[in-house]
Amino acid sequence: MIEQFFRPDSVEQALELKRRFQDQAVYFAGGSKLNATPTRTEKTVAISLKGLGLDRVTWHDGALHLGALTTLQQLRDTARLPQALQDALGFVYSRHLRNQSTLGGELAARQAESVLAPVLLALDARLQSADGAAIALEEYLAAPDDRLLTAVIIDDPLRCCATRKVSRSAAGWSVVTAAVAFPSDGGRRIALDGVASRPQRLRDVEGLALEGEPLAQAVSAAIAPSADLGGSEAYKRYIAGVVVAELLADCQQMREEAK
Numbered sequence: 001m002i003e004q005f006f007r008p009d010s011v012e013q014a015l016e017l018k019r020r021f022q023d024q025a026v027y028f029a030g031g032s033k034l035n036a037t038p039t040r041t042e043k044t045v046a047i048s049l050k051g052l053g054l055d056r057v058t059w060h061d062g063a064l065h066l067g068a069l070t071t072l073q074q075l076r077d078t079a080r081l082p083q084a085l086q087d088a089l090g091f092v093y094s095r096h097l098r099n100q101s102t103l104g105g106e107l108a109a110r111q112a113e114s115v116l117a118p119v120l121l122a123l124d125a126r127l128q129s130a131d132g133a134a135i136a137l138e139e140y141l142a143a144p145d146d147r148l149l150t151a152v153i154i155d156d157p158l159r160c161c162a163t164r165k166v167s168r169s170a171a172g173w174s175v176v177t178a179a180v181a182f183p184s185d186g187g188r189r190i191a192l193d194g195v196a197s198r199p200q201r202l203r204d205v206e207g208l209a210l211e212g213e214p215l216a217q218a219v220s221a222a223i224a225p226s227a228d229l230g231g232s233e234a235y236k237r238y239i240a241g242v243v244v245a246e247l248l249a250d251c252q253q254m255r256e257e258a259k
Helices: 011-024 072-076 083-090 095-100 103-108 117-122 137-142 212-222 233-258
Strands: 004-006 025-028 045-048 057-060 063-067 126-129 134-136 149-154 160-167 174-182 189-193
Touching (some): 011 045, 072 083, 072 095, 072 103, 083 160, 103 149, 117 137, 117 160, 117 174, 134 137, 174 233, 212 233
Parallel strands (some): 004 045, 025 045
Antiparallel strands (some): 057 063, 126 134, 126 149, 174 189
């Protein structure tokens, strides 16, 4: 339970507080995850990130920089955001929750359900931390740590990309969330959430250059989902394959229409 709450005036002060309290401290963004089950924090010291200027959306040399403290609703209201990312933000059905949740908080929470991760993986998003270093989102998800995230960077935001969430209802738990993209320099990206312990790219399937039913079968064979309230293992294998094949077809159509 949080017993002390600090409001630093700068990123440097936030880092100093974390060094001071170490494992007792947690960075506090919107609070939607730290104050709610199943991600409620057991830390005793909260370091607020509000007011540190980490809530801006900017463009630099064609790359899109999304501040880690930008709320999901702010992003959804932003012009020129990639359509697939707009769609993924809508998967968080509650406007109230979107007003509270931040982009960095969603990624740092490492929840079992992460509806934004697939599209960001498909867009080859990188995470910038307070020390200026940037790592691939895929790398961060594989070995998460408590670094202070300052921005999400998308170097190729205009690539053809599509995403879809499968759930029993708009407010229901996601069964599978998938995203497919065609990078501007060639190749393809396929990312899924709900079929493993964390969101993942299907690199082996990406390299096969399949489509239609063969692609659906390859996706189904490449994943090892667990049965839960969302569905059986067989159902998740099937629906993941179907959705990825459909998203690939959507991307192909978008690419043709853009010519």
